[in-house]
Amino acid sequence: MPRVSFEHIVKRFGAITVLDGLNLAVDDGDFLVLLGPSGCGKTTLLNLLAGLSDVTSGRIMIGERDVTDLDPKDRRLAMVFQSYALYPTKTVRGNLRFGLSASKLPKEEIDKRIAWAADMLQIGPLMDRRPAQLSGGQRQRVAIGRALVKHADVLLFDEPLSNLDAKLRTEMRLEIKKLHEELNPTVVYVTHDQIEAMTMATRIAIMNGGKIEQFGTPDDVYERPANLFVAGFIGSPSMNLLPATVETGGRARLADGSLLDMSGYVFDTTPPAGAELVVGLRPEHFSLVANVDPACRLDLEIRHIERTGSDAMLSLAFGDRRVVVRATPTETSRLKSGDKIAVTFPKDRLNLFDAGSGRRI
Amino acid sequence: MGIRWSRLTPQLALTPAVAITAIAFIGSIGWTILLSLTSSRRLPDYTIDWTNPFRQYARLFADIGWRISLSNLIVLAIGSALAIVFGFILAAMIERERRGEDFFRTVFLYPLAISLIVTGVAWRWIFNPALGLESFFHSLGMTWVSFNWLADGRTAMYAIILASVWQSSGFYMALMLAGLKAINVEIWSAARLDGVPLWRVYLEIIIPMMKFTFLTCAILLSLGVIKAYDIIVAMTNGGPGQSTWLPAYFTINAMSAKGNLAFASAAATLMLAITLVIFLPLVLLTVWQQRMRKGVAG
Amino acid sequence: MTDFTSSTSAEGAVMFPRPKKRIKGRSIAVLVFLTMAALFFSIPLYVLVTTSFKTMDQIRGGAIFSLPEVWTFEAWRYAWDEACSGITCEGLKRGFVNSLEILFPSLIASIAISAVTGYALALWNVRWAGGFLFLLFLCAFVPFQIIMYPLIVITVKLGIYGSVWAVAFIHTVLAMPVLTLIFRNYYKDIPPEIIKAAIMDNGSFWRIFLEIVLPMSGNILIVVLIMQITSIWNDYLIGVTFGGLGAQPMTVNLANMVTVTTGTVSYNVNMAAALQTAVPPLVIYFVLGKFFVQGIAAGAVKG
């Protein structure tokens, strides 16, 4: 039974169509991340769900309820905003209480919920402070607390971590994940940060230009990108995408003339000989040591090496393109720019896309 | 050691401002206070009768016109405060409704560009019982309507308030609009999701958030009220009776009609005292607020 | 398993169509209220305009809101050219010229002094800046009446009393504290690094002001310009007190014309005269008003 579904959503702002016939549904308890570059329509979609703006056509369902025409307050959802949007003139307690005060709950129940949220988010000592007196992380917790106390069916997050520094962001990520596991609400979470998406989501919808490019679990999205956009978008450093031409015998020839063995790849539709492909090779799947029966072996010149401590990124010349390979620092300690090395790629890690449509084949 | 011009030039550049402050403001205030202790009539006479230096003030406190002026000042202040309320309501509506924002803003703001003398002419004409609004309503058969406010000491002040509200609401609207637009849109979204009735959002969230804007408006308003003179001249010239006298009018009247410089100076000195009594707290509050803000931001 | 289809809907077939966006009841209420308020604000202008084009015969008929039966410019011409203020019957045009002669020196002097002072206080290290600012702040609140008489004597001693220069001088004096505060508030948001860099590049106090700071002041200059033009043009009290014999601004002319009536009041002439006095600031406002609001919104005017 889908808990949140968007059906044929069209959203126009004047002449500009932001969303054009979008369909999407997630189950109860899912943690859906809407991921995409800025301007892809993900925040618009979230606002439509929240009821902060109205759809041009289409239908939004939460459970069995058609909420398309409902007021935001009647949709039984709660939201955490990018800027937190805490009420600056109210204390933390006041912020938590304000949203409930309109709900006609008995006072004891309100107090109980506030205490519960304060406890859960460890903001008890801050209850009488005003938002201006809180640090960024504390404000973030209060903002989440304000959403939690409402016991909403669906929790919405709009890039909630983008205003935090890297360390806090990691911490909060874990905490939100933990909260989701404990309380198991349905979550719709908008971000442009793929790490957040990969770490927290149970489902990711990757959006681009108002369309959903792929919808699936983090692993699906990472391992089996549905098209070139997703392949290029997910993963850092991003997947190497190299043009190739299909030859007979389950092989293809790459631009530098080396052969690619596609026997380890499960095709949806096998391409005919002569078809143009794009081969996707993730940097971390390469190996510098000789691999038994690899899909391909490339002999390339090192342009430069970037060591990040835990990893080393080798940037290799591939014609006028680059191929990025991830290796360990030990493997690369003796290498320097200008050296020629051989890298191999395993058969079962290939990603193949139709060069024309960009779709996975 | 040579002269450090880099140090000196800014100080030199400040000379005109310092001179103006020292002579035209501080010196002149002292001068007027000194005059208020004398018995100068049309021309200044700087001898002070030390047996009773405050006689002008004593006279002022006994003067009916001065008492009327003071109570009118309060009435005008309270009445004109409607301009802030009205300005806020208009700004809030424009801000919510966006449609026609440019049009409404322009219409509400244009009276600001018009001099109070013209404002007075226009409103006196509208309040004219024989040819103005009253006769319009009477011609519609609503003969019970009375707009002859300027003719009655009890209502003349309200006519002046109406005209000054008309004149200044737009300005407060512009300030409020700026304040409202500075509010994070996500606050509004949060409040919408919280399902709190709009009036409560304004009352509990938005207005408290804009207290600095309100404070600014209050300061500007009280300044305008204390200085109100032109509109009185243009609308009632103080009448009927002394019913629309204000301290500024009183002071100038004491100088011109009564030919009593010392008395006028005493009235002006008390105007300054009133200003200080009203403003020092407001100013300190503002400074304190700013400190608070900076402290938080820093 | 969740169901997901990412596809555009079949061409033209919109699923779950929604009715054309209707205006909500609250929206209507708000618009109605705003429109009524707009009417309230427009009435005086409407009445001024229509009355100024009516004949006195129609005005005596009493329908204040009716349009002129015959549109006549006679009242406008008369108010501009012939209306009497005492024995001189030159209309408002003399006051108009005076107002212009007052306006320009007042504008230049008040803005120049205040901008330089604000700049010096905001961006240069002046030890007593804090105290002086507080003093200016207090001065901004001083009622004019308490310094009026001494200022009369000062302008007399300067030998300018009764000329446009006296009026301009007083406008400059009275505007200086507020304008200085406004400029200072605006300039203090200029990063001090810019000034430091400019000093390193051998910029002097004046060159930095003219070449760096002034070009950055567009916003605030427009706000101040509008404020000053309207307040100088609309001033009555300073003009009547310091204008003496020949330098009385248009507002004073107008007040004389309308408060001292001639036989039967020529309301059309009064209204035309009032409008003529109001036209210059209104034009300025309609042309530049948008920048004024923007400037306020941009925080140009704080505190």
Next chain:
Amino acid sequence: MKPHSYRLGLALAATLLSGAAFAEDLVIYQDWSSPAEVKALNVLKAAAEKKGIKWIDITIPHDTGSNVTLLNLVTGGNPPNVFSENNPAVYMDLEKMGLGRPLTGLFKDLGAMDHFPAVVKKVITIDGEVRKIPLGIQIDGMVYYNKEVAAKAGVDPEKWASLDAMFADFDKVKAAGFIPLAVGAQQWQIGYLTHTLVATLGGVDYFTEIYGPKPKAEALDAPVLKDVFTWLRKFQQAADPGSVNRDWNMTTNTVISGQALMQIHGDWMKGEWRAAGKEAGKDFGCAQIPGAKAVVVSVDSWGLLGGQPAAKDKAELDFASVVVDPVVNADFAAAKGATPVRADVPTDKLDICSQGVLDVLKDPARQVQNPHSMVDPDWQASIWEVAFNFWSTPSMTVDEAIASMKSNYATIVK
């Protein structure tokens, strides 16, 4: 006619000889602006121009909050040469500054002094010197009524022997559909009505006790003051609804146009009547306030600035002599609605109302001066304030009004 044209020729010749370049500018500061007043000013202007005087006009209409300027203009080194000013204290101030210009000699030489009525001499003389140029004589409280209205209502204002009789007729006027009494309720008009009532009910001596240079405290306890306020209240109740804030000449117009029967105000109303093309005695009638014990005589007077260079001083004196020239003065007075300041003007220039004024002037025991030319302006302003407050506040009692006069007396006069 002969002397007149002779003089005119002389003036013309002088102008031609001296050339326009030698025309002396005189800055003239005055406060008249109604059509009749302007017409009267133009009489003077034309006559002055014939003497080679260029009239530079500065009109500061009264009651616009700008009275402050005369002494400022003087101290500002930018003073007018001729100024309208009735208050003797201002002349004393000018004298102290060395800017007084006595005219005793001039008027003696012109032979004008002998023809000035006593009241005029009294007004223009300050500290034993003539310091003012008299322009016209007016009586502050006259009844001007519309004869047509009076006929229609069946009343005859000239038959009223007392204020009571006058008020008794008001019902008749109302019944005929007219407003009996037109009033312009502005502070100065009510102030004028008040001192008119003081003269009417109190007579010369009492008037001087209130409005003299040294007001007497006991005068405020006199029962007649109560009568004054009681009558003031009756006038207020009889006033029409449009009276508030109405200018005097607009008020006159309501009588001229036949809406109201009459107005009690200064003689200068006549200027408005004449400007409307009406004739005294035919279209309108003039009468003294019924039962007046004394009448208040206003002598409009202007001053000259002393300490001027010889040429300027001569022009000033020329101007003064123009003003008191019998013919010019008669023309001026006719236009303004005043009565000439000289008793020797040609009688054909006088209308019936002016003749009445001259009759009154023959009896010095029944005349008092306009307070402006006697009293401390501070005290006068305070009386105006009380009177106008009383007028505008129907709930204010006579005793309250007198009490506030007493308290003003205590602070102002001491």
